[in-house]
Amino acid sequence: MNILVLGGAGYIGSHFVKKALEANNQIIVIDNLSTGHKKSLPQNIKFYQGDVRDEKFIDNVFKKEKIDACVHFCAFSLVGESMKDPLKYFDNNVIGAIRLVEAMAKHNIKKIVFSSTAAVYGSHDKMPITEDYSTEPTNPYGESKLFMEKIFKWSDLAYGIKYVSLRYFNVAGAASDGTIGEVHNPETHLIPIVLEVPLNKRDKLTIFGDDYKTKDGTCIRDYIHVEDLTEAHLLALDYLNKGNESNIFNLGSQTGYSNLEILNTAKKVTEKPIPVVIGDRRPGDPDMLIASNQKAKEVLRWEIKRDIKQIISTAWQFHQKHPNGYGEDEND
């Protein structure tokens, strides 16, 4: 099918593009390159540089291209930054979704898969989290994604645009062939930061707090390999192509790892010492986030093929091959 991938030059977007091309789809990418990397895409890809909020730009792409469905990855996604600059998040994430739905309605495109997040749930005591848990985001990033979900919900009723919202837990890892991986500037995520120590880019890891209500006192998260995650997007498109109703799915492994367990796995994978210190808690971090993935397994027939060792070893392989990211510009 012809898929318009918005935000296709980002970490998850570029892995989706790779997977979708391997599955013989025709791909058109839009990205404003504010955080994405052109070099994470194949050279011959159909690429439009521009912003999803720019009505004329997006209208022009929809006029020129034959599009069967959209997969929407464009968003800012740093929880900490969103606390300091909430309007940046509402502007980019929410206005972007509105402009996109307007263009889809105008050009009669009726299917979209988009990235949501575990951050829509806020804090809950009972794990694993199922999709029917209440949504009470504790930060503007999660709130902006929840707004996006609501925009798509009401747009389904009004314009018949069917959507699948995928609520990601902690995405990590890199393509198995080592060609693309996670490159953020600044990097804030645990796994790439841990690996910066054996890469000699930082001298130690700081774990943010060891007095949480967990087995070893450090936070517990649910990690999912980026390739398992992107495969779920293709299954979500199949689901919509079969004429199914709009739906929401968690994407996680249903297994929790503490920050110390991640550190210990990284030591084993890299076979290098990784010095660690315990720092203060990071504001807004919940003790534990673990997804129930039963719904995605049952309805989408999603299978998880890669475990935490493969997540860390593919990331390690990528970062060793690309110690300076994609080497393009200051975003790397």
Ligand code: UFG
């Ligand atoms: N951590 C450290 N030291 C570091 C970096 C992170 O101890 O240098 C800890 C964090 O405090 C947290 C855990 O590692 O306990 C995971 O942190 P990440 O920043 O890797 O990921 P988050 O769980 O904070 O965030 C992820 C996504 C968000 C999404 C959120 C949903 O990156 O986009 O999950 O809960 F909103």
